[in-house]
Amino acid sequence: MDQLKDERAVELFELIAVSDRKAFDEFFRKSYATLVVFGCRYVKDKQTASDIVQEAFIKLWNNRSSLKDVELPKSYLYRTVRNLSLNYIRDNANTQPGLELISDQAVAAGEEQLSWADPTEQSDDDDTQKRLSLVKLWISQLPERQREAFELSRFEGLDHHEIADVMNVSARTVNNHIVEALKNIQKIREMDEKKNVIAGHG
């Protein structure tokens, strides 16, 4: 699937602003998968994430006349999906059985279930896959804000101003989050390695 290039995102936004449905469809096709996986990191459920992404696009279409004023088109949908996901979590906090759904372990489990493809399909690069699921596990143990900033930077390829826009904080804060995240990953990694030496697994 093609990644949506920044320049193309700007063009598409300008076309959508004048009600171009083809541009709307192209924008959807190019960003749907990414946004669903992104939303899943919050709501832990593919169908819910899909509904949220569709809702985000409905908002996009309904607000199309004001898109000209959007400075960072790429982060616009991330921000909408993030807000809708956080609202969803908030509104369903009382009805969802088992609050531990949101604990770190569950985050890790959710990640494993969703984000990394069946290793047998990727046997050519098995080692890299294994190392990467380890990295994902480390990331999942980060404090919430650090994790969000790190993932938006590394996984979604957003720059710090776009991340600041998505998370509704300053670019400076984003910077701090990412540096702290790196420091924490380093710590967690060291701890893991010590454990693995003792337990002899890994």
Add this chain to the structure above:
Amino acid sequence: MAKMKKHTDDDSREISEFFRELPDNERMEMLGIWNKSGMLHREATANEITDEETEDALSALHNKLNFDSQQNEEPTTSAGSSSKIAGRLTYFLAAAAVALIAFGAWLYTPVTITVPAGQTLAMELRDGSMLTANSGTTFEYSRLFGITNRNISIDGEAFFEVRSSDVPFIANANGSVTEVLGTSFNIRSWSTDPDRETRLNVASGRVKFYPQSFPESAVELTEGHSSRISDVIKKPADPVRAPLSYAIAWRDNNLAFSVQPLSVIFDELERKYDVTIEWSEPEIAQTTLSTFYTQPDNVESVLADICTVKGLTFSQTSTGYRISRK
């Protein structure tokens, strides 16, 4: 294009500093993590959602936006086939009929009033009853209220002082019915409540209280008693003595909660102070708190107290506040 300016210089300074300060072997490892995580995540994303799923979602979206039906829509113009009126009389009759229908329609359109956030409303109803409604409350009654009926529905919180009459005064709130002849009582019934609970407190007189779907389960409440109905308990709870001061604290601009989850308290603060309050983790909203504030000056002093008690901290956002763990 100015919009597209990347800010990589700003971005990378502190991060490259972090890498520079690592010992050599560590640096390679961490740089590997840094560089490869993005690329491999994108690969995995592409594997996760098939093109077919994307297309399905797109057509679902088209349905929701009515794209297909709109495409065939003719542009509407006012120059259509306006029928010619033959004579003045026909014209007059048609106009009268339209007016009559419009009046009938108007008569059957209920009056809906929503109290703006940050305000309370006191008003006299046509039958002489008094109503005081809390911030964000919506109520609705027929234009024939006080003539053929005394029915009112409410989503929110209100105190009623009902003028005695032979026509029963009936307050509907999220599936609950409170029926009285003449009395005063407080209803708290927010459709946003997790269990859609309706809580009734009677200040004077005698009140009948029952779920819309199950009138046989009605209980009678007298002065100083309280009962509740919710999605969880379908029958009214046995009336208990309850201090009225808590239930009607809002009328004097006080805040009172007994063992309420923070989500309920935050909802109340949002309505009372017209701000949005968000929180970083769902668990935060589920811890409970009992509290009574006498006429708090501002939302920040309330939040500061709650945060101190619960080991939380809050920061200002563009529209309100964000609560997170310390």
